[in-house]
Amino acid sequence: MYFLLFLKSGDTEAWKPDAILADAGVVPGEEGSPQPSEPTPQGDPNCLVDLAFLIDGSSAIGKRRFHIQKQFLADMAQALNIGPTGPLMGVIQYGDSPALQFSLRTHASSQDVQRALEKMTPRGGLSNAGRAISFLTKSFFSKAQGNRSGAPNVAVVLVDGWPSDRVGDAAQLAREAGINIFFVTVEGPLKNERELVPEPDFAHKAACRPSSFYALPVASWAALGRSALQPLARRVCRPERLQCSRTCLNSADLGLVLDGSSSVGPANFRTLLRFAADLSRALRVAPSEARVGLVQYTYEPRLEFGLDAHRSRAALLRALAGVGYWSGGTSTGAALRFALERLFPRPRPGRRQILVLVTDGRSYDDVRPPALEARRRGVKVFAVGVTWAVPEELALIASPPAADHAFFVDEFEHLARCVPRILQAICDDFARRPGD
Known part of the structure; x- marks a missing residue:
């Protein structure tokens, strides 16, 4: 099963030569060369999941909200207790195009994840969450990227307001590929802004069912941590509920x-x-x-x-x-x-x-x-x-x-x-x- 978290931010990671990485949507940086500075914790064995967080790094996000997203992810890593026998965590940042910040195999502790998050800067551009979901479906949950057989794949998509592109079709393909999709939506459109949204009710369409479990609306960025952190951490660690993907055959x-x-x-x-x-x-x-x-x-x-x-x-x-x-x-x-x-x-x-x-x-x-x-x-x-x-x-x-x-x-x-x-x-x- 799969978890997605979308946040708009900057690029940091790379696995190949820089020119190839740029074409592939991967940002040169620390990917593939983690430097643990202390003994690696083993993680929480009661929360064996593989998590993808998709963060919003578009031009509209601003430095303050981008920092709030990074802090939210750092707090999530701490709450979940990242480790090789527990949850593993990777991050994709999206703007005009998505980029892999770091994969599941890069960081084996909450502390390493937090240090990597500190280095992230926003990519800018539009808030193309749909392109990011497609990118995740094609390349993120693979054995080469650290995906583990038998661990639910979960994606948590963090969205500022609304995406610039459509997410429904991309999310359906992700679910059919076995990814459990959560949406955390912050400060949704005002009444006079709804006509600007390319896909009304996008979170309900794109998130897994029941949407009351997989979609978490948050009233403001200031309330993100206290409103979504613990509910999301509890839901991510409930494998018996993570049956959205596998739709007809694997649930x-x-x-x-x-x-x-x-x-x-x-x-x-x-x-x-x-x-x-x-x-x-x-x-x-x-x-x-x-x-x-x-x-x-x-x-x-x-x-x-x-x-x-x-x-x-x-x-x-x-x-x-x-x-x-x-x-x-x-x-x-x-x-x-x-x-x-x-x-x-x-x-x-x-x-x-x-x-x-x-x-x-x-x-x-x-x-x-x-x-x-x-x-x-x-x-x-x-x-x-x-x-x-x-x-x-x-x-x-x-x-x-x-x-x-x-x-x-x-x-x-x-x-x-x-x-x-x-x-x-x-x-x-x-x-x-x-x-x-």
Whole structure:
């Protein structure tokens, strides 16, 4: 997940020769050559996030407000306790064009961040926050820049009044790339200035949902620290709420329920596992993002691994490859009930619960009671049938409308065709969810 903070300021950092850096929007300076003067603190392990602060350095900001922004960032670094096992922080400054001030890998302590902030000077020009968001999406959250797998990516955009360009489309692309976008807006436009704003209600459009969590309006620059510092620090360190990005696919817990009965056979069971792997490859698996658990069933269900067992996509795929075929009967109702109890014992705030059940025949037991229980709990169920599965039974298992959540193929080799259809249905369900 990603955090963005936009502030208008001057350039300081560089990673390449100066001519190349200028073209890339990176300012020559200290980037890539940090000089720690004291032992490096480890940071707060309860706040493992990667943060991008986008600061406003436009001509309209002025020295006083630019200094307030720098002080706000310094206080944030201190409040969050920057360190390699906790939050990491980088800064992009925007004016006419954006520039990297320093990346996530440059400074490993709050003190080093504060010293770097002191050197920053404003860039000038217009307040093009939209260009800065695009710049961040393309280049900031990469492994080369210090981004850590599994750490939420958060961007906090600080805006003086209103941006000079449009931010909605750029922010949507950032969210789809996995960045959680906060907007801190200070001294919004007066009534007679609103016609000058290129994108009315820009913060609500660009910030993640719910906007009451991701957007922080501040009445004046003098009130920035006392109004936004602690609320923002608390929200940044709540990974269970940072589900904005990953929109349709990565804000969910996915339970896979696979038929291991005798009629499936070892070869077809390997095809079932490839189907499960294909679904999993579409997810960004991490403790704060998508999690996947697996149940195999015959007469009885068996938990192969729970939602918390694998903390990365690579680990999950290895585990799927190692699942053994069981063989037995087909008690689909019992398997569905077991999956609800073991994978989804209780609702998790900010996280959707999805079950994908695959069977190749008619169930020995009644599937209706556990299917109704899944609906009562708000668990979305997809039912996939192969060869001898009964379409009417798939419709009973699947969440309504069955046309969107029940699928049938006549051969195991055709299961791969269902993967894009299921993923699209998951995204369609997400788009229809109640907004704020």
